[in-house]
Amino acid sequence: MEKNTKSYTATWIWYPGDFEIRLHEKMSVVRRARGVMYPAYWRLDRNYSNIKFRYRYELEQEEQIHVMAEGTFSFYLDGKDNYRSADSVITIPAGRHEISISVFNDIETPALFISGPTVWTDSKWEVTSYQNDWKQAGSWTFDTPDNPPSRFRLSTTPHEPTSVTIHDGYPLLDFGRETFGYLRFHNMKGTGTVRVYYGESMAEALSPEECVTLDRFEARDASKGGENEIYTLKEAKAFRYVWIHADPEVSWGHISMLYEYVPVEYQSSFECSDPKMNEIYEMSLYTLHLNTREFFLDGIKRDRWVWSGDAYQAFLMNYYSFFDLDVTRRTLVALRGKDPLTMHINTILDYSLYWFISLYDYYQYTGDFEFIQQYYDRAVSLMDFCLKQRNEEGLVEGRQEDWVFVDWADFNNDGAVSTEQILLVRGLEAMSLFASLMGEDATAKNYSVLGEEIKSKTLRLFWDDEKGGLLHHRVEGETKPTLTKHASMFAMTYDYLSPEQRDSVIRNVMLNPDVPKIRTPYMRFHELAVLCESGAHDFVRREILSYWGGMIELGATTFWEEYDPSLADDAHYGMYGVKFGKSLCHAWGAGPIYILGKYFLGVTPTSPGYETYRIAPNLGGLEHMKGTLPTGAGQVSVEMDLSTISVESTSGTGILTFSSSESPVCNEGEIREVGNCSYEVTIEAGKKYRVSYQLMK
Amino acid sequence: MEKNTKSYTATWIWYPGDFEIRLHEKMSVVRRARGVMYPAYWRLDRNYSNIKFRYRYELEQEEQIHVMAEGTFSFYLDGKDNYRSADSVITIPAGRHEISISVFNDIETPALFISGPTVWTDSKWEVTSYQNDWKQAGSWTFDTPDNPPSRFRLSTTPHEPTSVTIHDGYPLLDFGRETFGYLRFHNMKGTGTVRVYYGESMAEALSPEECVTLDRFEARDASKGGENEIYTLKEAKAFRYVWIHADPEVSWGHISMLYEYVPVEYQSSFECSDPKMNEIYEMSLYTLHLNTREFFLDGIKRDRWVWSGDAYQAFLMNYYSFFDLDVTRRTLVALRGKDPLTMHINTILDYSLYWFISLYDYYQYTGDFEFIQQYYDRAVSLMDFCLKQRNEEGLVEGRQEDWVFVDWADFNNDGAVSTEQILLVRGLEAMSLFASLMGEDATAKNYSVLGEEIKSKTLRLFWDDEKGGLLHHRVEGETKPTLTKHASMFAMTYDYLSPEQRDSVIRNVMLNPDVPKIRTPYMRFHELAVLCESGAHDFVRREILSYWGGMIELGATTFWEEYDPSLADDAHYGMYGVKFGKSLCHAWGAGPIYILGKYFLGVTPTSPGYETYRIAPNLGGLEHMKGTLPTGAGQVSVEMDLSTISVESTSGTGILTFSSSESPVCNEGEIREVGNCSYEVTIEAGKKYRVSYQLMK
CATH class of the missing domain: 1.50.10.10 (Glycosyltransferase)
Structure with missing residues (x-):
């Protein structure tokens, strides 16, 4: 059998989609409005609690398998379901047989992990929810017995505030830029209440009565440990600033945070002659990264929900940056949910269609x-x-x-x-x-x-x-x-x-x-893309500098849900009639990643999985730019100035297209003229191409 | 408002059907095959985890309400969902307002309990699963804050064994008849393993290798308490006998059980000139009672599942005995489950139709x-x-x-x-x-x-x-x-x-x-009913005596899933190729309740809820019989011998119909002749009627 030739790769398996659907159920209720739950207002689907796996094997000699389940399991052989076992070690007989294992779990997604010399769980197993629906089992990277799917958590790493100042007698911590995670109190002492007011803006943190996110705990709950004890708050929050109001008897060593994130790889880069544009690009990446979590969120403070129209754009940005397909797939599966379909995805007609x-x-x-x-x-x-x-x-x-919906308009x-x-x-x-x-x-x-x-x-x-x-x-x-x-x-x-x-x-x-x-970055995304499609790169460049640059001028460290340059000061922070209702870290604010990657560096797949692709770089008024973009199997690097284009890729076959007012030169490949001052060069992987050209006026 | 005039009657509320569906999910996995889980093999539906209640009120002055939820809740007023509260005491303003409360619970069914002077939760509240489906909230008898729906348990009461004998050095306990509940060890001491072999028959308990139900625990887990400590086993089982194999160092005072049951009211009675028939009737009641649980089960040892075709008959028997509508409704709701419908109820076409x-x-x-x-x-x-x-x-x-399915045939x-x-x-x-x-x-x-x-x-x-x-x-x-x-x-x-x-x-x-x-009591139920419909009562009486009487002859204390008089000895206990696979306490075995109530005492509703009904008593070869049957609002009593029929009822209007070879006499009502030797008397509630008649030969 094929599997006997493979090395040991047992993994946890489940009903396909149910890991994602359970995780989505949990994450859809973590949003808080001033400490109070604010659940998503659509039907939350649930994993099946009662499922059955099966697997057919052929063995020359009997072997011992180790069985673990999340939930209660029940093993039987060859359909003889009156003769079941729940032993953790089972000897399976030689010959051709079919293993069946029922798993029930009414809290977490039922899952199974079997390891043996030649028989183990992987995506070759099938699973049913008892609806005549034998399907390929779902699996991911849960490859050890002690790392079952229900324990899935994002990564964390400690961060320190960049400054602590005193306002009205209470410490205000600034973490330097928008962030997300768990606040930590080190070496807390005394008794009394501690109130924490979070702000994406300083104004918000300094408004105990109106900040959207807050926390409150008793110091004695935090001070149970000994010296150097760290008390980590239970819930992760989005913030840049926190203002701490503690009762007088309460003291602590210092306060830090545990930054929570998906360890994505920053697979793209973009650097150009305009430092403001570089700053916009980097801030876009960070904005997208913060929203790249269990799923692609709309915003990390608000709504912390998974919206299909928002995700549609985050997916595209992700292909031009992290190329993280795990978050993409989780999001697609969670959005689709289960049957029966009675309402649209997120209750929105367009959002079903974006899926x-x-x-x-x-x-x-x-x-x-x-x-x-x-x-x-x-x-x-x-x-x-x-x-x-x-x-x-x-x-x-x-x-x-x-x-x-279409748009906020x-x-x-x-x-x-x-x-x-x-x-x-x-x-x-x-x-x-x-x-x-x-x-x-x-x-x-x-x-x-x-x-x-x-x-x-x-x-x-x-x-x-x-x-x-x-x-x-x-x-x-x-x-x-x-x-x-x-x-x-x-x-x-x-x-x-x-x-x-x-x-x-x-x-x-x-x-x-x-x-x-159009006032939302949400639809500006499409607007700017369309303008680029028709060659208005220079106009788009100026729009990006003015719109995204405008937010930076106002102190943004991540991009916003909405931006109206005509508003004054703190009025920027309001939305939906709530003073600090606007999300200041919204995935759809990160659109420049897509625009600069797809239309300036100019890389697009022309067949599935970048087997072939197009490189149509366009300076759009910049003097030079260079960058790298992921293609899944590899990457493409593009560098361009007013007279030279350099391109290199690691996989697939690209077509470099560009315009030149004079005949271009390339020593590494053949240049084809394809029309009015337009040229093409075929780009093979593993080779660096350098084209001399003359920018069109 | 109407409610202000009522006394205080706050109750727990939930999404309609979700209490039943969650309970059904739990109960569908309690069956064991030799200690190993044997879950139902159809899709188990789950309650919604994310729901929202609403209620419109009008108050002359503000009032305080107390809010409790199973799950996390979030209260807001008049649709202002950014301003939420999770406080357990909330002051609601005077005037006309709408309360909204989101409740999320991903373990048990989300439920809500609000009490206030004039505003409280009851079935006037509405609830949605966020599918545009505002429905009347579900509720039952959970009328105190500390008795939420998730804590629902059947009643229990201690029972003692009727005998303890020693077999092969190990004690065999006999509880006198089939029962259901939790075995208890009093004052256990020592260390070692205790193995318990349960039997619906003595042969089963004495077959450690083949009994269907067993238990095993470590004595040290049971002996943690002091003197007079009682160790109750975790799982309830169906049995009459238990054979206890304990390691030599283990000792105990004595063993009893906690009988678990629904406290139904035995609302019917039947007594006649044939003691065997009386015994069959009583045993039928007990058989049905044991299977009347969270839901009507098929059998208490096997399958412990809710089957629609089995329930169809249990419902009918129940109308002629306990008239317990709670179990009936729970069963109907659990069977129907949720959408999408992809498979038939219990996977069986006929079982969808029986619903x-x-x-x-x-x-x-x-x-x-x-x-x-x-x-x-x-x-x-x-x-x-x-x-x-x-x-x-x-x-x-x-x-x-x-x-x-149709039938086992x-x-x-x-x-x-x-x-x-x-x-x-x-x-x-x-x-x-x-x-x-x-x-x-x-x-x-x-x-x-x-x-x-x-x-x-x-x-x-x-x-x-x-x-x-x-x-x-x-x-x-x-x-x-x-x-x-x-x-x-x-x-x-x-x-x-x-x-x-x-x-x-x-x-x-x-x-x-x-x-x-027809060999199953399941279809004999319908067969005997049809024979009665055509007047073959005498034949049916003899069939009951022979078939159900036959099981009693073989030592039955409750009626079986199947009975084939031609089998020998222990062969009766086998089914599905398993030596003790047959259920010896099967709801469909209790058919005589229905046959004797509906066709011998002869009572049937002729309009919904027994507003009108028919009484057509038939001795079917008995010399006399008397009995009482519930009608929901009240009861009907019937007594009959070879020359007299007495009838009394407490509600509704009945028509007594009977045949007589001579002109009958009734002093309390008018006798109408309705055909060839057939007569009718209208029976008004609260009055006793006595008819003298002459039995037809």
């Missing part, structure tokens, strides 16, 4: 078909659910109970919203691809035909020749005259427009000051 | 519309699921993954089985009734029309004029020639046959020795 597109992107960037395969049926049922919600014209609409989302149709079409293209990967050609065709139908219907019903873009929505068979940027933007992103329509959208919609401005 | 019929019976016997209303949507979705599984002819069939259930169609028709009648109670007349009509269609199709396709009954199944459009009793029996029970067909079924099917005999 398909995120999965599509996952496949493009990673080429990981196994994951697609494992969750294909959940994708099919989610699409069924979405398709059921189309109106008589065949356009998708929100139901009474659905939230049609004052527009009416009644009826069929054009943006939703565009997202649905992209979702159907994704499903068509997945179906064809699964070998279901007829299904693939159906998805594809339906997508084309809805696409052309959408362009027919929403395109306004006079206004030169897609109108916003259509109510009871009548398209309303409102023009917004969103649908046109997505239609450009997914390449659904003719060249004439693209030109018109850029001129009449994107750059038209009469069309309502 | 509707059980709910129908529940309404007939109790008139409790509120319960129907609360679970109507779950009934609708279960019927949708069943109706999807019809073949091209519109007949319901088992899918590849379904079990089509050697017949082929391929294709469309006639019994399943009859059960589906009855289910559709039930759904039609429920829909019309819900005011959904069009839906009611649809169910009813569909039911009629399937009924006439079934009679047309399966009735065999020559054989005089319904054939068993139809494969690929061809009805197979197999004749079984089952479909004809159910068609008679539900009154789907013409008088000629009924006669034919009795003669050519039920009493025909060439048709395969």
